[in-house]
Structure formats: structure tokens, C-alpha cells
Amino acid sequence: MLDERRIPPAVAAFYESTGRWPSAVTSSDYERSLGLWLNRQRVSFAAGSMDDFRRAALDHAIPGWEADPDGIWLDRAREASDFLLSHRHFPSVHALDYNERMVALWLTGQRALRTAGKLRADRLAWLDGHCPGWTRTPPKTLTKKTAGSAGAPA
Template sequence: MLDERRIPPAVAAFYETNGRWPSVVTDSDYERSLGQWLNRQRVALASKTMDDFRRAALDQAIPGWEADPDSIWLDRAREASDFLLTHRLIPSVQSSRYNERMIALWLTGQQSLLRAGRLRGDRRRWLEEHCPGWSRTPPRTLTKKTAGPVGIRNA
């Protein structure tokens, strides 16, 4: 467990070093712990359970830590794209790898939004361009360990 006083500077250093916020969808236990902590802060802010003193302290220690829903969505979409293009297969929610399971669940959610007609057009287009096969794969395939390879289009 990380020391609460050391987490904000660690998150800031991670961002400065990597040019992105720590992710909860990673094989790195250290990055995942930072990402989970950051997500909890963002949830507290969004749900208005964070006091003004804590918010000010985070603003000073981690400039730009607040994320709007579009930024968070884009972070998740990039993680899905990286997985699909790197592994060339649809992630499985039954995988032993945490990051693969989380990406599979996120993609299943996007498919549900698409089927319900509630996925924004700009998000659908982004996924179609950067996540080959994401919408053509039946949701049940995402839950099978033997999910087939993703068809990668040549650009």
C-alpha cells in the first residue's frame, strides 16, 4: 500500500515522465495503484464528496488531475486500441490478466451503448477507426477465452 502523502507527487511524476495519467488497466501493480487512487479522487470530486481543502491540495500537487468524462472515455478507448492492435485479438473478461478483463468489460459496455443507440457518433467513429473489429464482435465472444483474432485493416 502506498503512503497517502507520497501518492500525489508520485502521480505528478508519473504524468511528467509518461505524458499520460496512470492507468488502472495495466499489468504494473505500481501504475495500477496510482491509477486507482487517481480515479477515487476524480469520483470524489464528481460526487461532490471532496472537501475544498483536499481539492486545493491536489490542484497544487498534481496540476490538471481533474478529468472530464470525454478525457476519461478517450483514455479507455486508447487502452482498448492499444490492446487490440498489439495482441490482434478481442480481449476476454475471463482472462487471468487484469488489464485484458477491464478492457473487455469496457468494450462490452460500448457495444451495449451502440445497440441501444446511445453511443455518441464521434465516439463510434473513433472506435471504428482505432479499434478494428470492436463492434463486429458479438458481445458473447468477449467473454470467451478463445476469442478470435481481430481483422486488422490496412490503411
């Protein structure tokens, strides 16, 4: 694990060199450690449990670190798209690989929002355009009731 004093400058350097925030869902141990740390800061901030001194220190070291919900959603959507396009199979919530499980859980949540009619139209359009077949029921979650329609969009 990284030294807490070195993480904020490392996150800032990562963002500056890549143009994106570090992901908690990646095969790179280094990036994942930065992404997990950043997610914990965002959760603490959103929950109101972060003190003013820490927020000011983060604002100084990592401008824009708190990210808006749309930016966070887009980061997750890009991770899902990258997974689907590079692996050419649906991620499984039962996978041994942490990254695959996290993408699978996120996509499951997006499918549930779509089914409930609560997925925003712009997000639905983004997923339709960038995540081929994302609405299909993944094979590992098929039931007797849905087994006959596995290839059809949900």
C-alpha cells in the first residue's frame, strides 16, 4: 500500500498524464490502489464525514478530485465498454477477477435501472452506443424462465 502522504500527488500526476482519474477497476495494482483511495475520499466527502482541513488539503493537491456524479458514471461506463470490447464476453458477478466482478455488478445495476425505467436517456444512449449487447442477460444469471431468450435484448 502507498504511503498516505504520497497518494494525493500520485493521483494528481496520474490525472495530469492520462487525462482521467485512476480507476478502482483495472488490472494495474498501482492504478487500482490510487483509484480505491480516491473513491474512499469521495465517499467520505459525499457522506459529510470529511473534515474541512482534509478537504482543503485535497483541493490544493488534487484540483477537481471530488468529481461530479455524471463524471463518475462516465468513468464506470468506459470501464464497462473497455471490458466488453476487449474480452468479447459478458463480465460475471461470480468471476474470481475483482475487476470483472465490479464491471458485472455495475452493468447489472444499469440493466435494473433500465428495466425500471429509471436510466436517463443520455446514459441509455451512451451504453447502447459503446457497450455492445449490454442489455442481454449474462449466461451465468440465466434462469429457466429467461434461458430461451438469452440472445434477445432485455
